[in-house]
Amino acid sequence: MFLQSYSVPVADVMSYDIFIANEKDEMNSIIxxxxxxxxxxxxxxxxxxxxxxxxxxxxxxxxxxxDISKIKLNDFMKRNVLWVNPNESLSNCRAIMLENKIGRLPVVENGNIVGIIREEHIRDYFYKGVEEAELAIKHIFNSIHEAICVVDNKGRIVIWNKNAEKLYGFKEDELKGKYLEEYFPDAIDLKISNTKESVKNVYYSPKEGYHVIISASPIIIDGKLYGVVSTEKDISEVEELQSELKKAKEQLKILEKQIKKYSKDPFERIIGNSKKIQGKINIAKQIANSNVSILLTGESGTGKEEFARAIHYSSGVLGNFVPVNCSAIPSELFESEFFGYVGGAFTGARREGKAGFFELANEGTLFLDEIGDLPLSMQAKLLRVLQDKKIKKVGGEKYIPLNVRVVSATNKNLLDLIDKELFREELYYRINVVEIELPPLRERKEDIVLLVDYFLKEFCKENNRKIPSIDNEVVQILMEYDWKGNIRELKNVVEYMAIMCNEEVITSEFLPKYIFTKNLDSFLNYNINSFDLNESVKNLEVNLIKKALDMTSGNKLEAAKILNIPRTTLHSKIKKYRIDD
Structure with a gap:
């Protein structure tokens, strides 16, 4: 408050206790x-x-x-009265009073007197601000973990916070106003008063048996020394603090990544402007705030887990997002992994027990990926928990109630598995209140360029690499490829190109070789119209050369590399078959 007092408007402090007389009144009545x-x-x-x-x-x-009766009020009045408006600051009012040697200023608004500001108003308000500031500073200093000592320019102790009391065993009441030298003859604060130079993180023993890291600085204002402030940390705590700091930094990095991913719209992480993917995003947004079970289907690599995460973070639930790969859990460990166990439940169990996936996801979201790979015996146990909404740990006796939102995913046709009696029909309807089928990448090729740009920038940023540009020929090849592995495969290809390319532009030579092979293989599945071997070989060569030239935008050198033939041979065959015609 003290620091703000100078900018406080007069209206907040002025007095409304005023008496107004007319200039025609008698001086007697005024007195x-x-x-x-x-x-x-x-x-x-x-x-x-x-x-x-x-x-x-x-x-x-x-x-x-x-003789007061002979005094005329008009003769007695001072002219050119100074006044201020209600929005004037206290600091300006104080300056006006000092400059003109007056003790009050009328406050006028729209030509009318609305109050008066007196010197005692300003003084009292400032004193109040100083008192409140002193209390606030004391509270702040006592909240700081380090021991803090402030001495004035005479070496007398002004501030001695709670942690200083704890470190040295002296109460503030014992030391305040006393000379620091009487208690700590070798205190660094005293040396700083003479040198007027700061010290930082210095090992220091102010008294036998005390070992601290100290930082101290002189308090100098307008060239004048007002005192010294020092902070001290018990060195025995440093190692423990460093260990905790390292853990905190690691956790902070994880949290920062999560916050950056999902601080705005969680669905922004799903890249794509195509109608197909935007339609799926709209459905997911619509149901995110509900508690219905969701089944995400589609080929492997289409982004089912990313959708599940976006649904979780968009729902606003307080609990964790817990992803589980159902295909990776052995049946004999199903109960202990999903439901947890109490200490000593079986040989090799942790003494303190373990929380299962359901307990970890309580008040949050449990993502069951590859749920179609769950054996029937495990499906029955899972179904029971989803129906009862409670679990009992392995070795435990009490049931634990749960509030878990379940999002499942699979790349298999669960209805076919039901027909083959490999998946329980009751479980299917329990997990599939709303189904979202994610489209394969080959059905949303207009999103490939966006995905390539995103993955390239993300990879280069994480690996501190300069972001290269991509040749149009490479973009064309990526657009024509079928992407059986979908987004996951595309990401792998982009990372491969980024790590292999040491130039400013990624050209086709940095593409994985299998991309070319598969593109050509799909092209070679043409109808054979003739069993004439010579004619077929000719047609094959023509088709291959045309395809290679098309893929390289007419670059014969690059086309020859793809075809694995010398450039002269390519020129010869182009001329022979009149491919340029």
Whole structure:
């Protein structure tokens, strides 16, 4: 508050206790009012209520020996009265009073007197601010973990916080106002008073048996030394603090990544502007805030886990997002992994027990990936928990109630598995209140460029590499490829190109070789119209050469590399088959 006091407007501090007299009034009545009402001033106005003067008791004292009845008020009034508006700051009012050697200022708004600001108002408000600031500073210093000592320019202790009391065993009441030298003759603070130079993170033993890391600085304002402030940390805590700091940094990095991913719209992490993917995103957003079970289907690599995460973070639930790969859990460990176990439940179990996936996801989301790979015996146990909404740990006796949102995913046709009696029909309907089928990448090829750009920038940023540009020929090849592995495969290809390319532009030579092979293989599945071997070989060569030239935008050198033949041979065959014609 003290620091803010100088900018406080007059309206917040001024007094409304004012007395206004007319300039035509008798001086006698003015003096009577001041004396009998113990007032400090009377404001004199004209008939239009415009302020003309201020009469104070100090003015009256000058005429105590005169015949008051003969004094005319008009002759007595001071002219050019200074006044301020309600929005004027206290600091400006104080400056005006000091400059003009006056103790008050009328406050005028829209030509009318609305109050008065006196020197004692400003003084009292500032003193109040100083007191509150002192209490706030004391609270702040006591909240700081380090021991803090502040001495004035005479070496007397001004501040001695709670951690200083704890470190040295002296109470603030014992030391405040005393000379630091009496208790700590070798204190660094005393040396700083002489050198006026700061020290930082210095090992120091101010007294036998005390070992601290200290930082101290002189308090210098306008070239004048006002004192010294020092902070001290018990060195025995440093190793423990460093270990905790390392853990905190690791956790902070994880949290920062999560926050960056999902601080805005969680679905922004799903890249794509195609109608197909945007339609799926709209459905997911619509149901995210509900508690219905969701089944995400689609080929492997289409982004089912990313959808599940976006649904979780968009739902606003307080619990964790717990992903589980159902295909990776052995049947004999199903119960202990999903439901947890109590200490000593079986040989090799942790003494403190373990929380299962369901307990970890309580009040949050459990993502069951590859749920179609669960054996029937495990499906029955899972179904029971989803129905009862409670679990019992392995070796435990009590049931634990749960509130878990389940999002499942599979790349298999669960209805076919039901027909083959490999998946329980009851479980299917339990997990599939809403199904979202994610499209394969080959059905949303307009998103490939966006995905390539995103993965390339992400990879280069994580690996501190300069982001290269991509040749149009490479983009064309990626657009024509079928992407059986979908987004996961595309990401792998982008990372491969980024790590293999040491140039400013990624060209086709940095593509994985299998991309070319599969593109050509799909192209070679043409209809054979003739069993004439020579004609077929000719057609094959023509088709291969045309395809290679098309893939390289007519670059014969690159086309020859793809075809694995010398450039001269390619030129010869182009001329022979008149491919340029």
């Amino acid at each position: 009577d009012y001041l004396i009998h009402n113990v007032k400090k001033e009377v404001l004199i106005c004209d008939d239009d209520k415009k302020i003309k003067s201020v009469i104070t008791m100090a003015d009256v004292y000058k005429f105590v020996r005169a």
